[in-house]
Amino acid sequence: MSTLTTQDTFDVLLESAPQNFSALRTAGKELYQSAGLPVAKAEEYKFTAITKKLEKSISDFRAASPISISKNQIIESTFKGFDGYTLVFSNGKFLPELSSQIEGIEVSGLNESTGGVGTIAKAEKDAFAALNQATFNGGISIKVPKKVQVDKPILLLSFNQSNDGQVITPRFWIEVGDFAEVTFIDQSVGLVDSPYFINKVVEVKGGINSQINYYRLQHEGDQVIEVSNIETDVLADARFTSVNISLSGDMVRNNLSLNLLGSNCEGNMYGIYLLNGKTHVDNHTNVDHTIPHAESNELYKGIFDEQSRGVFNGKIFVRQDAQKTNAFQQNNNVLLSEDAIVNTKPQLEIWADDVKCSHGCTVGQLDEEALFYLQARGIDKTLAKGLLLYAFVGEVLEKIEDESFKNHVVGLIQNRLGSKF
Amino acid sequence: MLTIKNLHASIEGTPILRGINLEVKAGEVHAIMGPNGSGKSTLASVLAGREEYEVTEGEVIFQGKDLLEMAPEDRAREGVFLAFQYPVEIPGVSSTNFLRTALNQVREYRGQEPLDAVKFLSLMKEKMKLVEIDQKLLSRSLNEGFSGGEKKRNEIFQMAMLEPTLSILDETDSGLDIDALRIVSNGVNQLKSDKNATIVVTHYQRLLDYIVPDYVHVLYKGRIVKSGTKELALELEEKGYDWIKEEVDSAAV
Numbered sequence: 001m002s003t004l005t006t007q008d009t010f011d012v013l014l015e016s017a018p019q020n021f022s023a024l025r026t027a028g029k030e031l032y033q034s035a036g037l038p039v040a041k042a043e044e045y046k047f048t049a050i051t052k053k054l055e056k057s058i059s060d061f062r063a064a065s066p067i068s069i070s071k072n073q074i075i076e077s078t079f080k081g082f083d084g085y086t087l088v089f090s091n092g093k094f095l096p097e098l099s100s101q102i103e104g105i106e107v108s109g110l111n112e113s114t115g116g117v118g119t120i121a122k123a124e125k126d127a128f129a130a131l132n133q134a135t136f137n138g139g140i141s142i143k144v145p146k147k148v149q150v151d152k153p154i155l156l157l158s159f160n161q162s163n164d165g166q167v168i169t170p171r172f173w174i175e176v177g178d179f180a181e182v183t184f185i186d187q188s189v190g191l192v193d194s195p196y197f198i199n200k201v202v203e204v205k206g207g208i209n210s211q212i213n214y215y216r217l218q219h220e221g222d223q224v225i226e227v228s229n230i231e232t233d234v235l236a237d238a239r240f241t242s243v244n245i246s247l248s249g250d251m252v253r254n255n256l257s258l259n260l261l262g263s264n265c266e267g268n269m270y271g272i273y274l275l276n277g278k279t280h281v282d283n284h285t286n287v288d289h290t291i292p293h294a295e296s297n298e299l300y301k302g303i304f305d306e307q308s309r310g311v312f313n314g315k316i317f318v319r320q321d322a323q324k325t326n327a328f329q330q331n332n333n334v335l336l337s338e339d340a341i342v343n344t345k346p347q348l349e350i351w352a353d354d355v356k357c358s359h360g361c362t363v364g365q366l367d368e369e370a371l372f373y374l375q376a377r378g379i380d381k382t383l384a385k386g387l388l389l390y391a392f393v394g395e396v397l398e399k400i401e402d403e404s405f406k407n408h409v410v411g412l413i414q415n416r417l418g419s420k421f
Numbered sequence: 422m423l424t425i426k427n428l429h430a431s432i433e434g435t436p437i438l439r440g441i442n443l444e445v446k447a448g449e450v451h452a453i454m455g456p457n458g459s460g461k462s463t464l465a466s467v468l469a470g471r472e473e474y475e476v477t478e479g480e481v482i483f484q485g486k487d488l489l490e491m492a493p494e495d496r497a498r499e500g501v502f503l504a505f506q507y508p509v510e511i512p513g514v515s516s517t518n519f520l521r522t523a524l525n526q527v528r529e530y531r532g533q534e535p536l537d538a539v540k541f542l543s544l545m546k547e548k549m550k551l552v553e554i555d556q557k558l559l560s561r562s563l564n565e566g567f568s569g570g571e572k573k574r575n576e577i578f579q580m581a582m583l584e585p586t587l588s589i590l591d592e593t594d595s596g597l598d599i600d601a602l603r604i605v606s607n608g609v610n611q612l613k614s615d616k617n618a619t620i621v622v623t624h625y626q627r628l629l630d631y632i633v634p635d636y637v638h639v640l641y642k643g644r645i646v647k648s649g650t651k652e653l654a655l656e657l658e659e660k661g662y663d664w665i666k667e668e669v670d671s672a673a674v
């Protein structure tokens with residue numbers, strides 16, 4: 001069977017896994033092996049044939065070794081106007097000597113004294129999360145102590161390079177104390193345009209009344225295959241906001257899970273996918289309302305050109321005890337070509353009776369009436385299209401609070417809309 | 422300025438315009454009237470370049486150039502302006518940003534320097550007075566949540582900003598109360614000169630008390646079946662369209 005072949009191949013990765021965290025890794029390995037990689041049409045990976053893709057594109061299932069990174073590369077890869085701290089990674093390994101010192105914050109490579117690893121992003125939920133738990137290489141622990149307000153954003157700058165189609169397994173453990181505030185910008189830089197597989201896990205343990213922004217920009221080469229599991233616990237009175245921008249890649253699967261665990265907390269999930277070529281991006285989100293009086297907001301907007309493909313699956317789970325829940329979800333998509341495809345699905349499971357919940361998914365074309373209106377006022381057709389599409393995603397861009405990052409993303413998007421669309 | 426010769430147009434294979442002839446000279450105001458569904462908006466849309474309509478026969482010459490050959494944006498840049506019967510709401514695009522982009526694209530085409538923010542704002546202020554439009558409206562998304570009257574006023578405001586040579590107003594009067602109608606007409610009249618021309622499309626005579634036409638044409642079943650002066654509009658007001666329909670329909674049998 002073809003799936004077994006891949007599993008055999010990942011065995012090489014499993015066998016050569018680092019020695020630390022042995023109990024955790026063993027548990028991860030067992031869960032991975034019992035789950036196996038998603039078979040064709042597996043419900044959770046129905047539209048994203050990840051196993052087949054890996055078999056076809058990844059030639060060497062060993063871990064990609066870290067490569068040396070120069071100060072210059074860091075400067076060049078940091079977007080214009082960024083004012084903050086930078087933590088640097090090479091093929092998943094944290095490079096403290098090239099990273100900023102952040103006063104009052106504990107940053108270190110992942111080690112067994114970190115505690116909690118694997119308790120938030122649960123390996124039993126997803127085969128790739130389990131595989132990561134068994135094989136992660138390096139990794140980082142970031143702890144923001146209680147009441148600390150980190151004055152500037154923290155850029156998590158990952159350099160990836162693998163010439164031989166290997167595997168990169170990053171793992172971030174982020175702990176934010178009660179009343180603490182912090183903004184992360186997670187950005188990967190592909191140093192070569194070749195196929196490699198990133199299997200990433202990010203665990204965020206938020207404190208009571210903490211405020212966390214997690215912004216992410218996926219803009220690597222068009223041969224990159226990536227699966228990520230980002231999961232967070234949101235406690236009482238806390239707010240967690242994710243903004244995920246996907247602009248390229250071969251096949252990308254993002255699993256984002258918010259566990260709302262304390263009353264009066266707020267979980268926000270925002271995203272843009274702006275794709276062309278044959279890029280395939282699958283955003284699977286999950287918000288779990290476990291307690292009364294919590295709020296979740298979700299807005300994903302997709303623009304698909306050429307033969308690109310998008311998947312949106314938004315699960316809202318409202319448990320029986322979670323009365324007075326407010327849960328909003330919206331996914332809107334524009335197809336610019338006849339060959340582009342999007343599959344969008346809200347998945348609501350509501351067990352409480354006193355909840356406010358709304359959701360909506362749309363798939364459409366560019367509004368021809370609006371386009372004609374702009375042209376009839378003298379605006380060039382390409383520019384008019386760009387204006388309309390930019391307006392379409394603008395609502396999501398507004399959610400980015402860090403101005404420099406927002407400007408960077410706006411620049412990338414306008415560039416894409418102006419030239420490509 | 423504008424010569425339409427034997428213009429035929431269809432949509433999805435159905436002929437809508439079936440041989441329109443019209444000559445508009447600089448300084449003139451032409452009214453095009455006719456019952457609902459006679460093809461007035463189709464004519465306006467074909468002139469502005471809407472792509473759904475297929476021109477199957479005939480020609481349109483605007484200031485010596487073949488209008489039908491041009492993209493909609495180039496027609497606008499050449500000086501054709503269509504005030505839409507149903508202006509489109511465009512969420513996320515601010516009115517100001519839109520107008521500045523439009524104006525500068527038109528200026529670029531005409532070899533003029535783009536207007537900087539200061540000059541643009543002062544021009545906007547000046548033109549806003551003309552149609553008594555509220556600044557607040559213009560800081561919102563284009564037409565979004567505007568009332569019918571506000572949308573129509575915004576059309577005339579855009580016309581004032583872009584200073585077209587040929588303005589085509591498609592049912593700009595419908596849905597307006599008398600005050601708004603007076604304001605809008607006043608704006609149009611102030612923009613009139615001996616260098617530009619206006620085509621007023623309407624099916625009510627009322628507007629023509631305010632914007633006085635030099636010629637009135639009646640469009641019916643895709644053809645101009647009667648032309649006259651402003652008295653024709655009054656006659657239509659009094660007698661309705663039935664007598665014209667009868668005349669045309671019996672002649673056709």
Ligand SMILES: Nc1ncnc2c1ncn2[C@@H]1O[C@H](COP(=O)(O)OP(=O)(O)O)[C@@H](O)[C@H]1O
Nearest residue numbers: 432437455456457458459460461462463464473
């Ligand atoms: N987009 C369209 N698709 C199909 N038929 C249309 C369309 N637009 C107009 N028509 C038809 O063309 C005819 C003329 O319409 P229109 O030009 O809007 O008339 P008027 O503006 O005089 O009321 C009508 O019979 C109408 O149904």
Ligand SMILES: [Mg+2]
Nearest residue numbers: 461462506592
């Ligand atoms: Mg009409």
